[in-house]
Amino acid sequence: MLTCREVLDFLMAYVDGELPADEVARFEKHLAVCLSCVNYLASYRATIRAGKAAMRGPGTSLDKLPPDLVKAVEAARRALVQSGESE
Amino acid sequence: MAGTLNCMTPACPSPDPSQAEQAALLGRLRQGEDAAFRDLMDMAGGRMLAVARRMLPTDDDAREAVQDALLSAFRNLHRFDGRALLTTWLHRITVNACLMKLRTRRRRPESSIEDLLPTFLPDGHQTRPAEPWAPDRLERAETSEATARLVREKIGELPETYREILLLRDIEDLSTEEAAQALGISSNAVKTKLHRARQALRALLDPHMRADGGEAC
Ligand SMILES: [Zn+2]
Numbered sequence: 001m002l003t004c005r006e007v008l009d010f011l012m013a014y015v016d017g018e019l020p021a022d023e024v025a026r027f028e029k030h031l032a033v034c035l036s037c038v039n040y041l042a043s044y045r046a047t048i049r050a051g052k053a054a055m056r057g058p059g060t061s062l063d064k065l066p067p068d069l070v071k072a073v074e075a076a077r078r079a080l081v082q083s084g085e086s087e
Numbered sequence: 088m089a090g091t092l093n094c095m096t097p098a099c100p101s102p103d104p105s106q107a108e109q110a111a112l113l114g115r116l117r118q119g120e121d122a123a124f125r126d127l128m129d130m131a132g133g134r135m136l137a138v139a140r141r142m143l144p145t146d147d148d149a150r151e152a153v154q155d156a157l158l159s160a161f162r163n164l165h166r167f168d169g170r171a172l173l174t175t176w177l178h179r180i181t182v183n184a185c186l187m188k189l190r191t192r193r194r195r196p197e198s199s200i201e202d203l204l205p206t207f208l209p210d211g212h213q214t215r216p217a218e219p220w221a222p223d224r225l226e227r228a229e230t231s232e233a234t235a236r237l238v239r240e241k242i243g244e245l246p247e248t249y250r251e252i253l254l255l256r257d258i259e260d261l262s263t264e265e266a267a268q269a270l271g272i273s274s275n276a277v278k279t280k281l282h283r284a285r286q287a288l289r290a291l292l293d294p295h296m297r298a299d300g301g302e303a304c
Contacts, residue, residue, distance in 0.1 A: 006211065050238045055254075
């Protein structure tokens with residue numbers, strides 16, 4: 001039987017579907033009897049989802065660059081072209 | 088697909104430009120058409136800035152990184168082989184520009200992650216068994232702005248190199264190999280560090296998310 005320490009060590013491989021089938025079976029045998037690891041697995045998955053939601057959720061993307069930044073980049077690009085550095 | 092500038096949320100304001108649109112723009116860029124670069128900024132700039140704002144501490148840093156990335160793209164257009172989408176290529180360049188910026192900004196030695204990792208008894212059980220998280224808090228984690236702010240704050244508390252790995256793999260969707268290349272470390276190191284980063288973030292969120300009370304958020 002795997003220990004909790006081993007289960008937590010292999011958790012990412014399990015979550016990412018990278019454990020070989022026989023390891024998955026050993027893993028799930030442990031989960032069937034260990035509430036702590038079941039809780040940990042659920043919160044580990046939730047952490048990944050919460051991170052994505054917080055960083056990529058509504059209000060975190062924007063449609064266009066601010067006009068002043070567009071102007072600044074355009075000016076810097078022209079300076080590059082004029083200095084012949086672009087080729 | 089990993090690593091495109093795809094926006095994964097329904098609230099995303101604009102769809103990805105099509106492959107055909109991107110190919111047409113690339114052609115115009117390569118011919119040196121003057122207006123093409125502005126169209127490139129129009130097409131991808133907003134998303135590049137969103138990436139930079141996720142990765143960098145201040146808006147000034149984010150703007151500088153986007154400027155660096157756009158100029159780098161302009162200089163290196165001839166190296167882009169066109170096998171990936173233009174937006175995917177620009178995403179990589181933006182991530183790299185942000186990493187460069189983080190390198191120059193890094194000021195103090197990194198704090199240890201050990202305190203945020205699970206600990207075990209000699210028999211292999213966790214020292215403190217994991218408690219369940221409350222379903223309603225999990226629900227809120229994906230819908231409430233207050234919880235989103237808490238999660239962003241906790242991501243910000245991760246030791247710097249762990250925060251970088253988490254951002255690259257879980258937020259920007261780079262593959263293990265892409266993240267390894269961007270950071271100059273091995274794929275195995277990426278995997279180990281990502282697992283630790285997730286465990287540390289989980290530990291930081293745990294008191295706020297537990298069903299048995301903890302702090303409300
Ligand atoms: Zn266990």
